Amino acid sequence: xxxxxxxxxxxxxxxxxxxxxxxxxxxxxxxxxxxxxxxxxxxxxxxxxxxxxxxxxxxxxxxxxxxxxxxxxxxxxxxxxxxxxxxxxxxxxxxxxxxxxxxxxxxxxxxxxxxxxxxxxxxxxxxxxxxxxxxxxxxxxxxxxxxxxxxxxxxxxxxxxxxxxxxxxxxxxxxxxxxxxxxxxxxxxxxxxxxxxxxxxxxxxxxxxxxxxxxxxxxxxxxxxxxxxxxxxxxxxxxxxxxxxxxxxxxxxxxxxxxxxxxxxxxxxxxxxxxxxxxxxxxxxxxxxxxxxxxxxxxxxxxxxxxxxxxxxxxxxxxxxxxxxxxxxxxxxxxxxxxxxxxxxxxxxxxxxxxxxxxxxxxxxxxxxxxxxxxxxxxxxxxxxxxxxxxxxxxxxxxxxxxxxxxxxxxxxxxxxxxxxxxxxxxxxxxxxxxxxxxxxxxxxxxxxxxxxxxxxxxxxxxxxxxxxxxxxxxxxxxxxxxxxxxxxxxxxxxxxxxxxxxxxxxxxxxxxxxxxxxxxxxxxxxxxxxxxxxxxxxxxxxxxxxxxxxxxxxxxxxxxxxxxxxxxxxxxxxxxxxxxxxxxxxxxxxxxxxxxxxxxxxxxxxxxxxxxxxxxxxxxxxxxxxxxxxxxxxxxxxxxxxxxxxxxxxxxxxxx
Amino acid sequence: xxxxxxxxxxxxxxxxxxxxxxxxxxxxxxxxxxxxxxxxxxxxxxxxxxxxxxxxxxxxxxxxxxxxxxxxxxxxxxxxxxxxxxxxxxxxxxxxxxxxxxxxxxxxxxxxxxxxxxxxxxxxxxxxxxxxxxxxxxxxxxxxxxxxxxxxxxxxxxxxxxxxxxxxxxxxxxxxxxxxxxxx
Numbered sequence: 001x002x003x004x005x006x007x008x009x010x011x012x013x014x015x016x017x018x019x020x021x022x023x024x025x026x027x028x029x030x031x032x033x034x035x036x037x038x039x040x041x042x043x044x045x046x047x048x049x050x051x052x053x054x055x056x057x058x059x060x061x062x063x064x065x066x067x068x069x070x071x072x073x074x075x076x077x078x079x080x081x082x083x084x085x086x087x088x089x090x091x092x093x094x095x096x097x098x099x100x101x102x103x104x105x106x107x108x109x110x111x112x113x114x115x116x117x118x119x120x121x122x123x124x125x126x127x128x129x130x131x132x133x134x135x136x137x138x139x140x141x142x143x144x145x146x147x148x149x150x151x152x153x154x155x156x157x158x159x160x161x162x163x164x165x166x167x168x169x170x171x172x173x174x175x176x177x178x179x180x181x182x183x184x185x186x187x188x189x190x191x192x193x194x195x196x197x198x199x200x201x202x203x204x205x206x207x208x209x210x211x212x213x214x215x216x217x218x219x220x221x222x223x224x225x226x227x228x229x230x231x232x233x234x235x236x237x238x239x240x241x242x243x244x245x246x247x248x249x250x251x252x253x254x255x256x257x258x259x260x261x262x263x264x265x266x267x268x269x270x271x272x273x274x275x276x277x278x279x280x281x282x283x284x285x286x287x288x289x290x291x292x293x294x295x296x297x298x299x300x301x302x303x304x305x306x307x308x309x310x311x312x313x314x315x316x317x318x319x320x321x322x323x324x325x326x327x328x329x330x331x332x333x334x335x336x337x338x339x340x341x342x343x344x345x346x347x348x349x350x351x352x353x354x355x356x357x358x359x360x361x362x363x364x365x366x367x368x369x370x371x372x373x374x375x376x377x378x379x380x381x382x383x384x385x386x387x388x389x390x391x392x393x394x395x396x397x398x399x400x401x402x403x404x405x406x407x408x409x410x411x412x413x414x415x416x417x418x419x420x421x422x423x424x425x426x427x428x429x430x431x432x433x434x435x436x437x438x439x440x441x442x443x444x445x446x447x448x449x450x451x452x453x454x455x456x457x458x459x460x461x462x463x464x465x466x467x468x469x470x471x472x473x474x475x476x477x478x479x480x481x482x483x484x485x486x487x488x489x490x491x492x493x494x495x496x497x498x499x500x501x502x503x504x505x506x507x508x509x510x511x512x513x514x515x516x517x518x519x520x521x522x523x524x525x526x527x528x529x530x531x532x533x534x535x536x537x538x539x540x541x542x543x544x545x546x547x548x549x550x551x552x553x554x555x556x557x558x559x560x561x562x563x564x565x566x567x568x569x570x571x572x573x574x575x576x577x578x579x580x581x582x583x584x585x586x587x588x589x590x591x592x593x594x595x596x597x598x599x600x601x602x603x604x605x606x607x608x609x610x611x612x613x614x615x616x617x618x619x620x621x622x623x624x625x626x627x628x629x630x631x632x633x634x635x636x637x638x639x640x641x642x643x644x645x646x647x648x649x650x651x652x653x654x655x656x657x
Numbered sequence: 658x659x660x661x662x663x664x665x666x667x668x669x670x671x672x673x674x675x676x677x678x679x680x681x682x683x684x685x686x687x688x689x690x691x692x693x694x695x696x697x698x699x700x701x702x703x704x705x706x707x708x709x710x711x712x713x714x715x716x717x718x719x720x721x722x723x724x725x726x727x728x729x730x731x732x733x734x735x736x737x738x739x740x741x742x743x744x745x746x747x748x749x750x751x752x753x754x755x756x757x758x759x760x761x762x763x764x765x766x767x768x769x770x771x772x773x774x775x776x777x778x779x780x781x782x783x784x785x786x787x788x789x790x791x792x793x794x795x796x797x798x799x800x801x802x803x804x805x806x807x808x809x810x811x812x813x814x815x816x817x818x819x820x821x822x823x824x825x826x827x828x829x830x831x832x833x834x835x836x837x838x839x840x841x
Contacts, residue, residue, distance in 0.1 A: 277667060284671070297681055297692060311682045319675050326668040333664050376692055377681055 003068050006056025007147040010097070013049035013104065014137035016042055020107070020130025024123035025195070036123035040111035043126050046133065047108040050101045057088050057097060057146050066153040070094060070146045076159035076575055078546040086170035087160045092294065092310075093146035095173060099290075100140055102174075102181040103133045110185060117206060124192035125185070132184055135317045143313045159546065159575040168228040172221060176248060179218025180286040183251060185210040186258060187283035190276040191325050194332040199272045204265030207279070209633055211262055215255050216629035222248050223622030234581030234596040236516055236610045238618055241390045243298040246369045247289025253362040254282040257355040264348050268413060269339035271352070276336070278355075280329060284322040285362075291318055298373060343415040350408035357401045364393045395447060402454040402505070405498055406461030410468070424468055428460035443513050451509035458502030462495040493632025497625050504621030510614025520604045530593065530611035533557045539605060547571040552597045552605055554584070568597040568607070587616050697808075697819040698800055704734075704814060705798040710788035713770055719788040725762060726814025731840040732760040734808045735784070736796055738768045739776035741804040747823035751783035759837065763787040766796050766804050809833070811840040 020042040027035025057070070061084045066072040074091045075084055083090075089098040107129040114122045140146070163169070189207045193199045225248070230238040239245060258278040264271045292298045295311025342348040368385045375381045406428070410421035436453030443449060469491060470483040519527045519534075526535035537553040551569040555562065566584035573580070586593045592615040598606035684690035699705075704722055712719035725734065735751065737744045751761060763784035765773045770789060777784075790796055799808070802821045809818040818836045820828055 273664070281667070288674075291678075295678075295682060297678065297685075309686070311685075312679075315675065315678055315682065322671050323668065323675065326671050330661070330665045330668050334660060373681070373692060377690065382695060 002056050003147045006053045009049045009052035013046050016046040017130045017133035025127035028120040028123040036119050039123045039126040043107035043111040047104040050104040054101050061088050067149050069148040069150045072157050074160045075157040083165050090164045093144045096140045096144045100136050106185050125188045128188035128191045143310050162573040162578045162580045172224040176221030179221045182214025183283045186279040190279035194328045197335040204262050208262045211259050212629050212633050216626045219626045223619045227619045231583050234583045250285040251282050253358050257358040260351045272336045273333045280325045346416045347411045347413045361397045409465045432457035448509045448512045455502045455506035459499045462499040489635030490632045493628045496628030500621045500624030503617050507614045507617030514612040516610040518608050520606050529609050547573045566595045568595045699816040707795045713787040731811050734762050736764050736766045736804050736806045738766045738804045739772040743823040744805045747805050748780035750824050752781045755783040760785045764790050767793045
């Protein structure tokens with residue numbers, strides 16, 4: 001009964017989405033305010049229907065209803081409750097439903113928070129979201145129905161892939177998808193603007209918070225995924241340049257560019273066409289990533305059921321969404337009026353430069369990801385492109401970005417002098433150079449040294465921005481303090497966002513100096529690594545809810561004094577006949593001691609021991625970045641409501657205030 | 658005019674990628690292109706030499722690489738194991754090939770003799786000769802992915818064809834039979 005209700009709700013949502021795509025846009029075209037006013041109600045109705053469908057699937061999973069194929073294939077009576085819930089989106093069908101649900105949430109959010117929008121713009125935005133939704137829900141209903149039944153039902157389910165039974169991965173997909181799908185809103189704004197043939201500063205101000213929110217979620221989602229890979233795959237690395245990872249990095253790169261070019265639209269009414277193109281490109285890349293993975297075209301460790309037939313459906317969907325919006329772009333973009341002019345050396349100039357660099361990095365990543373496929377298909381060569389290519393190409397492009405992102409906040413809009421902006425960074429430059437030299441001496445490698453210098457430059461540069469604003473040491477301390485308290489949240493947001501990037505870069509540079517060692521030990525034997533004595537005490541078995549653990553106890557001592565106990569383990573899941581590794585990680589914030597239990601033979605256990613310098617900084621930096629974005633978002637909400645002098649159209653302005 | 662061309666460029670790029678993806682998908686469906694397929698490095702080359710492998714106790718003898726290439730006629734080399742489920746699926750196909758007088762030389766991969774013998778007793782013994790590769794070293798030299806894996810050697814001992822995974826009816830009809838005709 002419940003699955004039928006869910007299925008019906010899904011079909012209902014699809015029908016509502018179709019109405020949502022047609023009615024408001026037609027209304028906006030005809031100038032019919034009654035039709036336009038239906039947009040928010042339709043968006044909310046669609047969200048309600050999708051919520052019902054998702055809840056029905058979750059309830060089927062909790063209730064172990066194995067007549068539902070999706071539950072039978074991915075669940076098990078013994079599976080812990082948390083994974084019964086999160087498992088609903090850990091498979092192809094469920095994840096497509098989650099996509100749809102998040103897209104519905106975006107529509108609902110525009111309906112609720114977009115009350116201040118000009119009604120025609122809001123109707124069009126919600127309409128475009130409805131159109132995209134229709135396509136996805138059709139795909140869900142026709143080619144990946146999560147409510148399919150089987151009869152007779154199996155006695156028990158096949159259980160979920162054990163690698164996914166992990167708290168980190170339980171929440172990674174929703175956050176990541178929220179980031180991907182969130183970019184549908186800037187996309188919808190871009191298409192709506194093309195339909196209207198008009199973009200102004202207000203448009204930029206509306207688009208930016210949506211972009212920012214999606215960007216924060218995407219940053220968090222990518223970081224969570226990479227953290228999971230680090231501790232669960234037991235490989236010691238954090239980024240594999242796997243196609244699925246690259247597919248998440250691409251929208252992040254163009255989304256970062258979009259975030260910054262939207263500022264230029266808002267402040268200077270320039271770069272309009274470029275911003276619209278970025279908005280379209282970012283969402284297109286989010287969609288294409290899904291397509292490449294689900295169709296089985298790219299080889300990836302993230303195995304979803306590969307199916308060329310599904311691939312054709314998604315490809316058609318992509319052709320409509322991406323092709324349609326780019327066609328509209330080609331014909332309508334020339335109508336967008338040119339905005340403010342600026343000199344090459346200016347805040348706009350710096351933002352444009354970094355925009356171009358970020359897009360170049362994205363282009364390089366696309367090339368590296370797709371090249372094996374192209375080489376195989378056209379030249380019949382089997383090759384793989386991995387870390388050496390990406391490290392050699394991405395880093396040289398990233399270094400100018402690091403240099404400019406620190407200078408840019410000190411440049412004036414329109415026309416600037418480079419020298420004063422550089423002069424206020426003198427001490428950041430000196431510290432960066434010193435750290436770079438120390439690193440070059442210590443690591444004997446050029447790239448990590450450059451990266452360390454870059455990291456310090458970024459973090460200190462972000463601090464300079466705050467120090468300059470509060471005029472530290474130039475005015476009395478009390479005055480500086482009151483300036484500090486009065487700083488706008490968005491200033492903190494920028495500083496934190498940039499500093500977080502620096503911290504992540506330092507973490508990555510540190511990881512390039514990590515050491516690892518594989519040893520085979522009898523219980524009682526020990527080995528010296530990373531300045532510690534690692535002694536294998538014993539091995540034993542323990543029972544989990546749906547797995548059996550083999551646990552090694554390792555005593556780590558330094559100069560004879562006990563330092564800590566590590567318990568890496570291997571879990572065997574009998575239903576799935578799979579084994580996962582649970583790395584034991586001890587962190588002090590500066591370095592991770594990381595141990596993995598490998599195979600055992602004749603009483604000897606293979607252990608992998610890593611000493612990962614600065615590893616936690618990678619994810620800590622991402623967290624700082626995302627919270628910088630969140631701070632900026634809070635500030636914007638306060639500011640959008642307040643009357644202000646910027647060129648707000650009278651209609652929109654009064655609606656806002 | 659020039660500006661319009663520039664603005665059409667993104668659409669052109671998207672359309673070209675879309676067309677490429679569509680072509681790839683179509684050929685994947687036809688079965689003429691498989692991005693996940695990894696071809697053997699041995700195709701067109703002689704097999705790597707190996708010392709004599711022990712025999713599976715019983716009637717058959719073990720063999721080394723010279724014996725394998727010295728028969729003067731094409732033959733199949735099949736890596737199998739008693740613990741391998743797809744090998745069970747493949748067993749009837751191999752028996753069918755044996756009936757058609759195609760010599761199959763078996764290499765038991767990481768298997769215990771007792772278990773291998775029990776496996777052959779249950780599912781039939783299609784092999785002309787069987788050797789034990791208990792440490793799996795020969796399999797590493799050949800680049801074996803997993804069991805079952807089958808190689809077709811021509812009369813000069815050159816590898817002409819390889820199947821990773823079981824020889825299904827489809828593989829038998831579309832690939833192996835034409836190859837057998839061409840090396841005969």
